[in-house]
Amino acid sequence: MNKKLIKTLFLIVFSLLNVGIIFAQKKIELKGTVYDEQKNPIPYAAVGILSKKIGTATNDDGVFNVLITSDNLNDILEVSTIGFKTFKIKIKDYIEKKMFSIVLIEDAVMLATITLEKPNMYVKKALKKLKKNTLSTKHQVNMLYRRSSVENGKTRFLVEHYLNAIDYGPSDTRYDKLGIAEARKSADYRFAFKKQPAHAVNVMLQINPLRQRIYESDYNWIREDDTSYDGEDVLVIKGVKKDQKKFKEKNWIKFYIGMDTYSIYKIDVSRYASKFSNLKAFYIYKKNYDKKLVLSYHNRQANFTTPISIQKQKLLKLNNKNVVSSYRHEAIVLGRETNKNKIDIKNTIYEKKDMGDYEIKYNAEFWKKISLPPETKFYKKSVKELESIYGVSLEDQFKAVNK
Structure with a gap:
């Protein structure tokens, strides 16, 4: 195989690899609204991928948007806020189910019978x-x-x-x-x-x-x-x-x-x-x-x-x-x-x-x-x-x- 052909093939492979990398890093915007069980929006809830330092918070209408890449599809999206159980879902599942809304379950706390410090x-x-x-x-x-x-x-x-x-x-x-x-x-x-x-x-x-x-x-x-x-x-x-x-x-x-x-x-x-x-x-x-x-x-x-x-x-x-x-x-x-x-x-x-x-x-x-x-x-x-x-x-x- 001559050198010119080898060089051409190398450039083609290199270009394809670059395309794959760019595709893998394509930005995806996740959007949604966080509600309680009565369909009231939950403001200022933390939304993100803790393991990847990616995160945001819902606004006072419970709405959020966060940018990820296609490399994050198998990561876990977590939503947490005071008074509710933390919600977790694989990002790929969230996108495929076209959820656009997340319902948090109230976390009941019963401390009346517990002896507490001052x-x-x-x-x-x-x-x-x-x-x-x-x-x-x-x-x-x-x-x-x-x-x-x-x-x-x-x-x-x-x-x-x-x-x-x-x-x-x-x-x-x-x-x-x-x-x-x-x-x-x-x-x-x-x-x-x-x-x-x-x-x-x-x-x-x-x-x-x-x-x-x-x-x-x-x-x-x-x-x-x-x-x-x-x-x-x-x-x-x-x-x-x-x-x-x-x-x-x-x-x-x-x-x-x-x-x-x-x-x-x-x-x-x-x-x-x-x-x-x-x-x-x-x-x-x-x-x-x-x-x-x-x-x-x-x-x-x-x-x-x-x-x-x-x-x-x-x-x-x-x-x-x-x-x-x-x-x-x-x-x-x-x-x-x-x-x-x-x-x-x-x-x-x-x-x-x-x-x-x-x-x-x-x-x-x-x-x-x-x-x-x-x-x-x-x-x-x-x-x-x-x-x-x-x-x-x-x-x-x-x-x-x-x-």
Whole structure:
């Protein structure tokens, strides 16, 4: 066989192998909705392939989408959330059955007859085991962070950042490094321009009780409820600062703590900041591939009043010199990089200023190609309100405002 023919055959075989590799890596988008037995959608459920570090969460309508490849067809898709039994199915079966919906079975918990420790002891042990139970080694967090500026009940400005950050887990008080990899803004229709002194993601960390180094002895703790997570019985424990005369609905912390592992799966926070300001927030944690807990989703709304000029009062048809305002925040963790050699923080920010004031070059192609999670009610509401002001679509606002 001559050399020319051998070379030709080699190229043909090589090309066929490449085609096979490309086919094997073809992207497949899994979609579906997670319900309970009464057909109510289940928000913020963890959905993914733990063994392959692939995962997402359902939105507040229970909807999810996750990108996989054809190599994942024999892997197991897992769906888990607080209060329900973990659902598992081979991805190939999920696709072939054309399920498009998953029903989770409620996990009944009967702890009334069990002798339990005092509530404060569960909190104390959970805080002590925080570093053990969470991903607390150096890693990169990739996150979609949104903030809507609301005035007089309507969204008037929206900022979206795709963030990269170096983190050491919730036992650390801050991100070691923060970068705004990509960004986009809506048109700015605000009347009051309240600024935050640093990027809003820092506030997310600062108000997280786990990152504040709180002490269980500073709170009065009560057992409020029982539930479960991924086969583990979970206690819902509520705490209020001891310097308060009585329990106030607008000032408490609530932990969802596993009885066996003392893992903290969810946190609810309600803080009364001043006469004119209050804050409500929650944090959802899920298990990663090595069973360590990582942040999956965060949502909060801070309400306040902002003074405006007489002219602006007339435009808004207000009889008050202060306009009722709020910030709606949403953080969705899209992925992590635990290989230290692959950590790559883009557009590191050093200057502290309001997240709406950072000028990052707009990359329209990035926002078209990135696999974003299904839109939440929070996001849909903000978009609808922004578009209703002058009838301009959000996409057209992005094109006009971002350069």
